[in-house]
Amino acid sequence: MSKLVPCMWFNGDAEEAAKFYVSLVPNSAITHVQHNVADNPSGKEGSVLVVEFTVAGQPLVALNGGMKVEYTHALSLMIHCDDQVQVDSVWNAFLANGGKEQQCGWIYDRYGVSWQVVPKVMFDFLSSPDKSAAARAMQAMMKMVKLDVEALRRAFEGKSAA
Structure with a gap:
């Protein structure tokens, strides 16, 4: 069986969106662009139908579906960032x-797709055997919009803000 590959629905701007997404982080690229072979509800013959791409090595597909649909935050894409710079x-x-x-490191892109921009260290904090430290990190995160690695670390370590 092959991998599970999320397919994102767009209305004519799948290639534009894929180009933006691959610009975000290393190990990202457009791997294939499929054009419509005939006029259909998703577009004219020769227009972009499907864009296959990877973001941080994760395969994704962008589909020009032929009509506007709304995304919901019930499903989001998470980017694990190495550090605050990323x-x-x-x-x-x-x-x-x-x-x-949005709150807690969530952000909607201009297409309405919900993303979580999370420093990798957050997962270490939350899975710590020190439940009090993990709870402090979680409480600090809940007050943030964009996540701040050092503020999260200070909370985890029980140190007051500088």
């Missing part, structure tokens, strides 16, 4: 391109 870079790219900030 969190800031990805976050700022979303904002500069029409993104809308």
